[in-house]
Amino acid sequence: MSHRFELRVYYEDTDLAGIVYYANYLKFIERARSEYVREMGVDQVAMKDEDGVVFAVRKVEADYLSPAKFDDELVVETTTEAMTGARIIFRQDVKRADQLLFSALVTIVAINEAGQPARLPANIRRQVH
Secondary structure: OEEEEEEEOOHHHEOOOOEEOOOHHHHHHHHHHHHHHHHOOOOHHHHHHHHOEEEEEEEEEEEEOOOOEOOOEEEEEEEEEEEOOOEEEEEEEEEEOOEEEEEEEEEEEEEEOOOOEOOOOHHHHHHHO
């Protein structure tokens, strides 16, 4: 499965040089992942309340390839790379038109209320595969 999330770069996203501050790419891809999961029909609040499971970022491998600038229109493309019983690995690419600006592999794990690894609920495993 894949997902596209469109956004515009605002002044608040940039640094003194007028380019997107590096940490803001993490915010962009977080928003895109949240929308992707929502569009799959996963209610993260219900997942916490009913299953006692939440998602946590375990690992991010990021490549900053070219800067985005104020007022750019960007697209975050999210695809599922792999999934196990307790984790999902996403590839997230940030593009301006066809130019790849930023790419990341993000490992998300399921944890219980004690912060211990937990199995992904069955409905999520079915949705992602």
